[in-house]
Amino acid sequence: MAEWTEEITHVAGTDLAIIKGGQGKPLLILHEELGHPGWMSYHQALAKDRTLVIPIQPGMGKSPRVEQIRTVHELGLFYLWALRELNLGPIDVLGFSFGGWTAAEMASADSKAFRKMVLVAPPGIKPPDGDIMDIFAVTIGTQLNATIYDAEETPEFRKLYGGERTPEQFEAFEEARTETARIAWDPILHNPSLPYFLQGVRGLPTRIIWGREDAVVPVSAAEAYRQALANTDVQVTIFEHCGHRPEIEKGPEFVKLVREFLA
Amino acid sequence: MHLMYFTERPYRDVPEEEVIRNRSFFGVPNRFYDPEVGARLYNEYLDEACYAEEVGFDGIMLNEHHGTPFCMGAVMNVEAAILARITKKARIVLLGNPLPVVKNPVRLAEELAEIDLISKGRLVPGWVRGAGSEQIFNQANPAYNREYFNEAHDLVMACWTRPGPFRWEGKHFNFRYVNPWVLPYQKPRPPIWIPGVISAETVVWCAKHRYPYVGLGTALQSTVELWNLYGQTAAEEGYQAGTENFGYLQQIHLAETEEQAQEQGKAALFGGGAANFSRPEWTLPPGYNSKEATRRLARQATDYGFLGITSEKLKESQSGEVRHIGLPRDKKDTRARLRSGQISIEEAKRKIYGNYQKAQDGLQIIIGTPKTVIPKLKLIMEVLRPGILGLFQAQGPLTTEQRLTSIRLMGQEVLPAMREIARGLGIVDPFEREPGSRPHISGTSYEPLVDLEALKRAPTRDESVRV
Numbered sequence: 084m085a086e087w088t089e090e091i092t093h094v095a096g097t098d099l100a101i102i103k104g105g106q107g108k109p110l111l112i113l114h115e116e117l118g119h120p121g122w123m124s125y126h127q128a129l130a131k132d133r134t135l136v137i138p139i140q141p142g143m144g145k146s147p148r149v150e151q152i153r154t155v156h157e158l159g160l161f162y163l164w165a166l167r168e169l170n171l172g173p174i175d176v177l178g179f180s181f182g183g184w185t186a187a188e189m190a191s192a193d194s195k196a197f198r199k200m201v202l203v204a205p206p207g208i209k210p211p212d213g214d215i216m217d218i219f220a221v222t223i224g225t226q227l228n229a230t231i232y233d234a235e236e237t238p239e240f241r242k243l244y245g246g247e248r249t250p251e252q253f254e255a256f257e258e259a260r261t262e263t264a265r266i267a268w269d270p271i272l273h274n275p276s277l278p279y280f281l282q283g284v285r286g287l288p289t290r291i292i293w294g295r296e297d298a299v300v301p302v303s304a305a306e307a308y309r310q311a312l313a314n315t316d317v318q319v320t321i322f323e324h325c326g327h328r329p330e331i332e333k334g335p336e337f338v339k340l341v342r343e344f345l346a
Numbered sequence: 347m348h349l350m351y352f353t354e355r356p357y358r359d360v361p362e363e364e365v366i367r368n369r370s371f372f373g374v375p376n377r378f379y380d381p382e383v384g385a386r387l388y389n390e391y392l393d394e395a396c397y398a399e400e401v402g403f404d405g406i407m408l409n410e411h412h413g414t415p416f417c418m419g420a421v422m423n424v425e426a427a428i429l430a431r432i433t434k435k436a437r438i439v440l441l442g443n444p445l446p447v448v449k450n451p452v453r454l455a456e457e458l459a460e461i462d463l464i465s466k467g468r469l470v471p472g473w474v475r476g477a478g479s480e481q482i483f484n485q486a487n488p489a490y491n492r493e494y495f496n497e498a499h500d501l502v503m504a505c506w507t508r509p510g511p512f513r514w515e516g517k518h519f520n521f522r523y524v525n526p527w528v529l530p531y532q533k534p535r536p537p538i539w540i541p542g543v544i545s546a547e548t549v550v551w552c553a554k555h556r557y558p559y560v561g562l563g564t565a566l567q568s569t570v571e572l573w574n575l576y577g578q579t580a581a582e583e584g585y586q587a588g589t590e591n592f593g594y595l596q597q598i599h600l601a602e603t604e605e606q607a608q609e610q611g612k613a614a615l616f617g618g619g620a621a622n623f624s625r626p627e628w629t630l631p632p633g634y635n636s637k638e639a640t641r642r643l644a645r646q647a648t649d650y651g652f653l654g655i656t657s658e659k660l661k662e663s664q665s666g667e668v669r670h671i672g673l674p675r676d677k678k679d680t681r682a683r684l685r686s687g688q689i690s691i692e693e694a695k696r697k698i699y700g701n702y703q704k705a706q707d708g709l710q711i712i713i714g715t716p717k718t719v720i721p722k723l724k725l726i727m728e729v730l731r732p733g734i735l736g737l738f739q740a741q742g743p744l745t746t747e748q749r750l751t752s753i754r755l756m757g758q759e760v761l762p763a764m765r766e767i768a769r770g771l772g773i774v775d776p777f778e779r780e781p782g783s784r785p786h787i788s789g790t791s792y793e794p795l796v797d798l799e800a801l802k803r804a805p806t807r808d809e810s811v812r813v
Contacts, residue, residue: 220482222627250644257640260632265489 105130113182142262159188191280213301232326294325347768350405351398357415365617401757405437430465444476446494447484455505489633553579556782560593593734611713613742708807716759
């Protein structure tokens with residue numbers, strides 16, 4: 084039996100590809116800036132007792148671009164609309180990197196849409212120390228490599244995005260990078276207004292997860308997020324010897340943490 | 347035939363090692379910039395333009411790049427404004443203003459109108475999308491590159507041709523009160539030419555607007571294909587394209603003797619030449635290419651020398667450093683150090699300059715005396731039949747005297763010969779015949795634009811060689 088399915092649903096005024104897998108209460112997963120990385124071990128583990136709902140961001144994969152979405156905040160408004168139409172709220176949300184930023188934007192607009200929120204190394208807030216990597220000014224390969232602290236110790240890194248660099252995958256990467264650039268080029272991968280609006284988030288238990296050696300979004304941003312979310316219950320977990328992908332760099336610990344938090 | 351002089355106005359005193367180590371002219375740290383040198387060079391280049399006019403060029407072509415010693419024309423319109431005053435009759439050809447990086451197209455319309463007025467109608471503006479590095483330097487979203495280009499173009503045209511005041515509410519630009527008091531001297535607007543290197547989309551766009559298309563040193567074989575695409579589109583638009591619709595730019599260096607020319611001409615390869623204009627990640631930022639162009643890129647390693655893209659670099663762009671995964675971090679850093687020093691600077695230079703003869707064989711550069719240069723230019727003219735031809739003074743650390751000698755020889759011997767050849771070939775330029783003014787008879791095929799027999803005599807360019 085297939086572990087997951089992908090279906091196109093007409094929602095929020097557009098077609099939206101949604102990957103679903105697992106069983107149990109739904110868990111919304113918002114993928115990162117290069118698109119959905121494929122069905123990884125952490126998906127498999129989380130799907131044991133949760134139904135994973137993974138929308139493919141408009142403009143990537145089989146989801147057509149929505150021209151009216153011109154900022155990450157507007158992307159958040161789009162997903163909130165989709166959740167309402169799909170009767171999925173309040174729902175637990177797990178956002179990776181760009182998807183984490185999107186989840187934070189959604190929470191700032193309507194924190195009641197979520198039950199619990201997990202943000203994994205999101206850009207979106209300017210780090211107090213260090214810069215968010217300019218992923219638009221490097222090659223895809225450089226960007227991918229920068230996401231991992233120790234590739235040799237991260238066997239699943241080779242399986243990301245199917246593991247092969249075919250012309251089709253190159254195109255998919257370019258499409259995803261284009262869409263990310265389109266809505267987050269300037270300022271570079273952050274929204275200066277987000278910290279202010281996150282202060283309005285209340286009653287939304289939140290867990291922020293980061294890798295100490297994150298080369299894409301400096302770990303200092305974790306504290307900035309914690310402070311911005313001070314009016315709700317928020318905790319930060321930092322993995323040592325870990326880069327921008329704790330979900331595969333520290334797979335078992337990551338899954339344990341998320342499951343316990345969402346339980 | 348319109349013959350124009352062009353130089354990138356390079357900052358010629360940058361250490362070559364820095365360019366090679368950086369693998370790109372763009373991004374060489376500006377601590378190597380000396381304002382004394384810059385001041386001298388800007389003035390020399392202005393004098394050079396006047397000299398080019400004096401020896402017989404019909405036009406002075408300028409271009410714009412940012413953040414690179416490859417070209418000092420960061421604010422081309424300033425140079426153009428000065429030339430408007432200090433030259434007498436030459437056309438001032440701007441190829442071109444990078445529309446997508448212009449945040450205020452209304453101001454651009456005003457700047458260009460001032461230049462046209464000061465020069466009493468000698469301005470030929472042109473538009474470009476800007477290399478990828480220009481988007482990065484100017485914080486212009488590459489995913490909107492084509493949209494910015496189109497809307498800025500339409501807004502500049504509206505400024506020049508639509509009576510004000512009016513309101514402009516577009517997707518990317520909003521102006522509450524457009525009423526420029528400064529309007530161009532030429533009516534209904536200055537003639538517009540468009541330069542290009544790779545994009546079929548741009549060629550089609552030019553043909554639809556009846557703008558002459560100027561190929562920037564592109565290989566003859568592929569240029570012929572672009573010309574035909576233009577001609578086909580023109581026919582569909584109801585007009586017959588001709589020599590007045592096309593231009594070409596050729597890098598060249600002349601000296602009194604063949605030996606001198608060959609020795610000096612190596613300068614064109616300085617720092618890796620245009621192949622090192624920019625790294626692939628800066629040349630093709632996300633969204634800069636259309637989906638279709640990305641698809642083509644993903645499947646065929648086409649070489650685009652003027653943009654600094656080679657098949658080798660493209661491969662790197664596609665696969666990046668993924669092939670290196672598995673190396674622990676400390677080894678990675680060592681590798682990074684090794685990568686720049688893997689081969690010594692001397693070896694890198696040997697590799698660069700080892701291509702000198704091949705670059706000449708493939709006409710990427712033409713080096714020599716008038717006697718050896720003219721037949722090569724004649725071949726290009728026979729194949730492409732361009733109404734506009736730009737002679738691009740070779741890049742690199744030539745001395746001022748060497749450059750002026752080259753210009754003098756162009757004026758004394760090359761330009762008269764080219765005019766004679768053009769007459770023989772029936773080549774007319776856009777000032778002699780309005781581009782798009784000849785109707786096409788529907789149902790017939792368009793008149794040939796290129797000479798395919800002459801193309802058979804043209805050398806095949808080794809695309810791995812970049813200048």
